Amino acid sequence: MQHTILNKPIDYSSSESSGSIILGAGCFWGVERKFWSLPGVQMTSVGYAGGHAADPTYESVCSGSTGHTEVVKIQFDSSILSLKELLKIFWECHDPTQGNRQGNDIGTQYRSACFCENEDDLEVAKKTFQQYQENLLGAGYGNITTEMKVLQEYYLAEEYHQQYLDKNPNGYCGIGGTGCTFDM
Numbered sequence: 374m375q376h377t378i379l380n381k382p383i384d385y386s387s388s389e390s391s392g393s394i395i396l397g398a399g400c401f402w403g404v405e406r407k408f409w410s411l412p413g414v415q416m417t418s419v420g421y422a423g424g425h426a427a428d429p430t431y432e433s434v435c436s437g438s439t440g441h442t443e444v445v446k447i448q449f450d451s452s453i454l455s456l457k458e459l460l461k462i463f464w465e466c467h468d469p470t471q472g473n474r475q476g477n478d479i480g481t482q483y484r485s486a487c488f489c490e491n492e493d494d495l496e497v498a499k500k501t502f503q504q505y506q507e508n509l510l511g512a513g514y515g516n517i518t519t520e521m522k523v524l525q526e527y528y529l530a531e532e533y534h535q536q537y538l539d540k541n542p543n544g545y546c547g548i549g550g551t552g553c554t555f556d557m
Contacts, residue, residue, distance in 0.1 A: 377536040397486035398467035399475025401443035402537040403546030413454025460501040476547040488524035
């Protein structure tokens with residue numbers, strides 16, 4: 374399977390200052406589009422994580438029976454784009470206080486999630502969480518409900534979901550932030 378924007382195999386791997394993170398911020402189509410063109414991003418793919426069922430399908434995830442959420446795996450060159458910079462974009466591109474929804478997309482598969490490679494990355498994520506939480510509270514928003522942990526398993530979504538908004542430019546994208554920002 375070839376990435377339609379980055380023109381590399383979707384299972385691309387590089388040893389050049391690479392890191393990866395898996396983020397859920399609502400419908401994965403719009404989240405993937407948010408990240409695929411950033412300088413330093415080497416690969417994006419959409420998939421499912423955070424649940425209990427092995428080898429989930431889109432239909433099973435949408436049923437709510439798997440516990441998985443729609444996510445985007447982002448591989449990046451950390452010498453160009455830091456984990457903190459990626460997390461800042463993540464927090465600001467959606468409303469992490471909405472629980473099991475993003476806008477009109479409702480269900481556990483649309484919950485906010487941050488799955489890190491290791492404990493060190495998780496600590497970085499928790500620090501950005503705290504910074505953003507303070508700004509949200511100051512702006513009248515509630516508590517962040519984002520699930521945060523070290524990744525257990527990531528399942529690649531079906532091919533037709535990969536780079537969906539490149540293949541379907543007029544497709545629906547429910548991603549939208551709160552308007553709050555924060556300094557790192």
